[in-house]
Amino acid sequence: MTDSRHLEIPGDEGPDMTAAELALGVLDGDERAHAMRRVLSEPGFARAVEQWRGYLSQLFDLWPALAAPDIFPRIERSIDRLSGATTVVHAQPRGSRLWPSLAALSSIAAVGLLMILLLRPIPLPTVPEPRQNVPVTAPQPTLVASLEPDTKALPMTVVYDQGSGTIRLTQSTLARADRSAQLWVIPADGTPRSLGLLQDRGGTALTLSPILRRHLAAGATLAVSIEPLGGSKTGLPTGPVVATGALAPV
Amino acid sequence: MARARLVEALVRTGEEDRVAFRDLYSLTSAKLFGICYRICGERQAAEDVLHDVYLTIWKRAGAYEPSRASPITWLATIARNRAIDWQRAQTVRRSTPIEDAPEILDKAPLVSETMLHDEQSHLLQECLDLLEQRQRSAIHTAFFDGVTYAELAERQNIPLGTMKSWVRRGLARLRECLER
Numbered sequence: 012m013t014d015s016r017h018l019e020i021p022g023d024e025g026p027d028m029t030a031a032e033l034a035l036g037v038l039d040g041d042e043r044a045h046a047m048r049r050v051l052s053e054p055g056f057a058r059a060v061e062q063w064r065g066y067l068s069q070l071f072d073l074w075p076a077l078a079a080p081d082i083f084p085r086i087e088r089s090i091d092r093l094s095g096a097t098t099v100v101h102a103q104p105r106g107s108r109l110w111p112s113l114a115a116l117s118s119i120a121a122v123g124l125l126m127i128l129l130l131r132p133i134p135l136p137t138v139p140e141p142r143q144n145v146p147v148t149a150p151q152p153t154l155v156a157s158l159e160p161d162t163k164a165l166p167m168t169v170v171y172d173q174g175s176g177t178i179r180l181t182q183s184t185l186a187r188a189d190r191s192a193q194l195w196v197i198p199a200d201g202t203p204r205s206l207g208l209l210q211d212r213g214g215t216a217l218t219l220s221p222i223l224r225r226h227l228a229a230g231a232t233l234a235v236s237i238e239p240l241g242g243s244k245t246g247l248p249t250g251p252v253v254a255t256g257a258l259a260p261v
Numbered sequence: 262m263a264r265a266r267l268v269e270a271l272v273r274t275g276e277e278d279r280v281a282f283r284d285l286y287s288l289t290s291a292k293l294f295g296i297c298y299r300i301c302g303e304r305q306a307a308e309d310v311l312h313d314v315y316l317t318i319w320k321r322a323g324a325y326e327p328s329r330a331s332p333i334t335w336l337a338t339i340a341r342n343r344a345i346d347w348q349r350a351q352t353v354r355r356s357t358p359i360e361d362a363p364e365i366l367d368k369a370p371l372v373s374e375t376m377l378h379d380e381q382s383h384l385l386q387e388c389l390d391l392l393e394q395r396q397r398s399a400i401h402t403a404f405f406d407g408v409t410y411a412e413l414a415e416r417q418n419i420p421l422g423t424m425k426s427w428v429r430r431g432l433a434r435l436r437e438c439l440e441r
Contacts, residue, residue: 025425025426025427025428025429025430025433026429026430026433027429028428028429028432028433028436031432031435031436032428032429032432035400035403035404035428035432036345036403036404036407036409037403037408037409037410037413037428038409038410039409039410039411064338065330065334066385066435066439067385067404068330068331068334068337068338069383069384069385069386070385070401070404070405071292071296071333071334071337073386073405074292074295074296074299074337074405075295075299076291076292076294076295077291077294077295077298078291078294079290079291079293079294079311080294080308082308082311082312083283083286083290083315085312086286086312086315086316086319087279089312089316090316090319093316159320160320162320165321165324
């Protein structure tokens with residue numbers, strides 16, 4: 012890192028301070044996507060981002076407090092609903108009735124990905140290089156989602172590379188040993204399509220068929236349901252939905 | 262001391278202790294509401310985001326590791342990120358700073374000083390003082406208002422490249438100072 016300290020970027024836009032810029036939150040679009048990929052692939056860079064995050068957090072001291080309205084009762088009601096909702100899902104596993112509400116849920120659970128990446132860089136499984144000839148067109152953005160579990164488990168990070176059609180998820184511990192956790196996409200038409208089963212141990216990497224790839228766009232909802240071993244036999248989710256999130260460009 | 266009480270409240274919240282969670286709310290809601298309000302720019306949105314923030318805290322408190330981050334940093338980071346998520350999801354961007362937001366002071370009266378602070382806590386502020394005013398101000402705005410380069414440049418009405426250059430040089434100088 013020391014050798015890049017005085018590195019000037021062409022165009023005289025100043026030295027390379029990408030780690031600091033990501034921690035500060037000033038990057039967007041391609042620059043942010045590129046920086047996020049570096050967090051996943053370069054441990055030194057990830058450490059630098061975390062160090063900057065630590066430095067900058069000293070600024071929280073300066074943030075003026077402001078008397079908050081007492082919304083604690085509302086928060087408690089939501090927590091009750093959270094655990095209540097899970098019971099309802101278990102008692103009435105008619106998956107299809109759950110889907111319309113998912114899009115709303117996942118938009119509320121906005122992508123907290125940056126925080127997840129910064130607070131705890133999570134190793135993602137590597138994907139074998141695609142062997143087929145993928146036509147080279149304009150670079151397509153990487154999409155990400157943070158799947159928020161209904162339980163207190165940690166959110167899962169999902170990274171979808173539109174170029175190669177591979178989707179990678181961090182470790183999941185959602186399914187018991189006698190069950191399978193199945194990943195679905197719910198595109199704009201509202202009909203869930205299976206993307207595959209999650210590994211019961213470690214992260215998951217799936218290479219999607221060209222037909223499935225068409226359904227993975229920014230705004231599409233991802234969901235994980237708990238199914239019998241080997242996955243749903245009906246082609247639609249049958250078990251409780253335990254995590255959801257929306258795809259967004261990084 | 263306050264920080265120890267906060268750590269305990271957060272750790273016990275992670276064990277689904279509602280009483281501890283209530284305690285955590287009363288200790289931290291003003292700080293976190295200040296963050297949400299500053300970034301969201303409107304009261305109702307800030308309330309909704311605050312609600313979301315505490316739900317997130319309830320779900321994730323079990324993952325809090327006292328050895329890795331101070332409790333207020335951990336909580337404030339969640340609040341800032343949630344508020345930025347909300348702000349970036351809005352279609353209409355605010356192109357000027359909100360008028361009635363509480364001022365961010367260069368030298369803070371440390372509202373919660375007993376909650377924070379380790380030995381390094383004032384180093385950043387000392388180093389920021391060494392920067393040119395425009396660099397310091399851009400870095401401040403980026404952090405407190407949660408805005409990107411594009412919006413920083415728009416607010417100041419200067420070219421994007423110039424803004425990037427200011428901030429990058431400022432950050433580079435900051436790093437030299439911090440690592441000295």
